[in-house]
Amino acid sequence: xxxxxxxxxxxxPGLDRLTQGGLPVGRSVLIVGKAGSGKxxxxxxxAVSFVRQGVPTIFLCVEESPADMVETGDAxxxxxxxxxxxxxxxxSDATRPMDGPLVVSxxxxxxxxxxxxxxxxxxxxxxxxxxxxxxxLFSPQPPPEIVRSLFFQLVHAFRKLxxxxxxxxxxxxxxxxxxxxxxxDYVCDMVIVLRNIVDGERRRxxxxxxxxxxxxxxxxxxxxxxxAKGISIFPLDVxxxxxxADAARYSSGFSGLDTMIMGGLFRDSMVIxxxxxxxxxxxxxxLYARAGAARGERVxxxxxxxxxxxxxxNYATIGMSMEDYVRAGHLRVECRYxxxxxxxxxxxxxxxxxxxxxxxxxxxxSISSIEHSASEKSFRQxxxxxxxxxxxxxxxxxxxxxxxxxxxxxxxxxxxxxADAILALDYNTRGYxxxxxxxxxxxxxxxxxxxxxxxxxxxxxxxVEPHAIRPGPVVRATGVLSGLSVLLVxxxxxxxxxxxxxxxxxxxxxxxxxxxxxxxxxxxxAAPDVIVCDLxxxxxxxxxxxxxxxxxxxxxxxxxxxxxxxxxxxxxxxxGEQAGFQHHLLKPVEPGTLVNTVARAAxxxxxxxxxxxxx
Amino acid sequence: xSTQLVLYVSPGSALSLKARRxxxxxxxxxxxxxxxxxxxxxxxxxxxxxxxxxxxxxxxxLKGLGVSGAWVVxxxxxxxxxxxxxxxxxxxxxx
Numbered sequence: 265x266x267x268x269x270x271x272x273x274x275x276x277p278g279l280d281r282l283t284q285g286g287l288p289v290g291r292s293v294l295i296v297g298k299a300g301s302g303k304x305x306x307x308x309x310x311a312v313s314f315v316r317q318g319v320p321t322i323f324l325c326v327e328e329s330p331a332d333m334v335e336t337g338d339a340x341x342x343x344x345x346x347x348x349x350x351x352x353x354x355x356s357d358a359t360r361p362m363d364g365p366l367v368v369s370x371x372x373x374x375x376x377x378x379x380x381x382x383x384x385x386x387x388x389x390x391x392x393x394x395x396x397x398x399x400x401l402f403s404p405q406p407p408p409e410i411v412r413s414l415f416f417q418l419v420h421a422f423r424k425l426x427x428x429x430x431x432x433x434x435x436x437x438x439x440x441x442x443x444x445x446x447x448x449d450y451v452c453d454m455v456i457v458l459r460n461i462v463d464g465e466r467r468r469x470x471x472x473x474x475x476x477x478x479x480x481x482x483x484x485x486x487x488x489x490x491x492a493k494g495i496s497i498f499p500l501d502v503x504x505x506x507x508x509a510d511a512a513r514y515s516s517g518f519s520g521l522d523t524m525i526m527g528g529l530f531r532d533s534m535v536i537x538x539x540x541x542x543x544x545x546x547x548x549x550x551l552y553a554r555a556g557a558a559r560g561e562r563v564x565x566x567x568x569x570x571x572x573x574x575x576x577x578n579y580a581t582i583g584m585s586m587e588d589y590v591r592a593g594h595l596r597v598e599c600r601y602x603x604x605x606x607x608x609x610x611x612x613x614x615x616x617x618x619x620x621x622x623x624x625x626x627x628x629x630s631i632s633s634i635e636h637s638a639s640e641k642s643f644r645q646x647x648x649x650x651x652x653x654x655x656x657x658x659x660x661x662x663x664x665x666x667x668x669x670x671x672x673x674x675x676x677x678x679x680x681x682x683a684d685a686i687l688a689l690d691y692n693t694r695g696y697x698x699x700x701x702x703x704x705x706x707x708x709x710x711x712x713x714x715x716x717x718x719x720x721x722x723x724x725x726x727x728v729e730p731h732a733i734r735p736g737p738v739v740r741a742t743g744v745l746s747g748l749s750v751l752l753v754x755x756x757x758x759x760x761x762x763x764x765x766x767x768x769x770x771x772x773x774x775x776x777x778x779x780x781x782x783x784x785x786x787x788x789x790a791a792p793d794v795i796v797c798d799l800x801x802x803x804x805x806x807x808x809x810x811x812x813x814x815x816x817x818x819x820x821x822x823x824x825x826x827x828x829x830x831x832x833x834x835x836x837x838x839x840g841e842q843a844g845f846q847h848h849l850l851k852p853v854e855p856g857t858l859v860n861t862v863a864r865a866a867x868x869x870x871x872x873x874x875x876x877x878x879x
Numbered sequence: 880x881s882t883q884l885v886l887y888v889s890p891g892s893a894l895s896l897k898a899r900r901x902x903x904x905x906x907x908x909x910x911x912x913x914x915x916x917x918x919x920x921x922x923x924x925x926x927x928x929x930x931x932x933x934x935x936x937x938x939x940x941l942k943g944l945g946v947s948g949a950w951v952v953x954x955x956x957x958x959x960x961x962x963x964x965x966x967x968x969x970x971x972x973x974x
Contacts, residue, residue, distance in 0.1 A: 326934075357932050361950055367964070370897070370954035375889035376921050376933040383925030401934065 278497030297458030517555025539689030746771030791820030
């Protein structure tokens, strides 16, 4: 049956999605709410929108005078006075005489109003009408059977005149009937309920399409807010929102991460970066934002943790200045406190940002600040609202989330549903060193490395490497490397230790150092038989180090070298060969592979056929 | 100048006919010329009904009292409401 109803859109943000197209043409719609729930604003907003669509509309003022309605509407920027001047909006005064008594003597009906409406329709060509409100019209309230018959008379008249009618009514306090009059919903084709809920210390507004005859609609309550521009609804329904259709990938701004997720993030995908304080979330968010801005896309960065000047200052300090991008107009940085703003207003803010600035990417750092400022339910509504907003607009987003326990275990189910990708940052202390990890928990629609990678934070960015050694049998004292001296250059402590252990078990004497400067000193002190060198190093890279070795005087300059790295692109291999590496070992490697490659580099027969040297 | 009453009725309405009858009965007790009555059909005089903000029919309006006058809504089956309305307009029923 759905789809058989002719609909007129209201252009009230979000409402036409809830109603799957708008209000039923030529039928009556009841809008129910308590005083202050926004009924009149919604009615006025719809009326002005009808007028903009070229549909002449009558607004029956029973509660407030036409002059007051003009003032209210103009204050909200609806330009009611303009609509009235154009002749397309007719405000009809049906207020009670305030300056004289009104006495009831016997029975009456609504013919007076009906004939007035008929005359107005004739004069203006009106095709829509708003009655504000049924409750005020029947005040003082006649007996129920009279109200029922009068209301029926009115709705019947609207129907006969083929008017799309919006009837506003006061919500009843108790259970039982929907409205104080208790009759309106039976004869209307559609019922919309506005609620005003106090949730914790905060007021929360919701809207529900309670009934829609012959039409499908989104069920349940959805948050809305009244802004300086009127009502704005968040028809958040992630399940019906289309997943990102674009399979194009773009850089996350962090090349190591791009490798882990096989080439980059999908366009319009939502990424959650989770981890404890100090694990590098904000830095990752900054890389993401900068990469977008550097590609010439527009990016909005919402910071909720510190004022704008401090955030920008922090980025500048770590070598990731945002100033140029901000100045070029590619990056907009907005910092606010969610507590002060309220979640509905924040959503409105983000929505207008999306509409006005039209960014390709947005960053929210962090959603935890938002979470802490609201109840669980409103945070959930916020996130779902945000997600559907981003889907609707087809935007990519990155959210950071602070977690205190294990980053992997704490994703609320709805957050996991929202996110197309989830990245977990973490750290633990190992000896005196802080060891950081980055793990891809989820990457919808793409293969990805599920193992945690080592992460290091350095000036200007982040760096990751997979664990150096894969679990596997260690070649024990077979002597294949016995007597060989190996210089191992590896900045990650655990990789250094594991590789040292593996090589020593095979009989090698290992000198292990964390950077190029120390490696150069160790090389000059005593030239080794083989160099095993990581390419990504904190000071200079492995290429530059080996080039210096090759350029140094003496026979040591020809020492065999093995690149031991996570850099596996063809150009990395080419550069490795040019720098003088004979072998290229891509991490993670099995212990046997490491040993055999070092043996072959030293000109010894491998102990056993390497499983896969990837060299 | 006489006190002016306007009765808004709708055509073919039993309630309107009843109001008309009730009003005539009450006015019969007053001197002619003291009260003037205009009966308006809402279908014919919709714009005047709009001006007078008439919602229900029948509606009896006493003019000349402030902006919107005083109103009696209904079929006027309670005659005293009409007597009170005229008294408000300064017209007493002769004994």
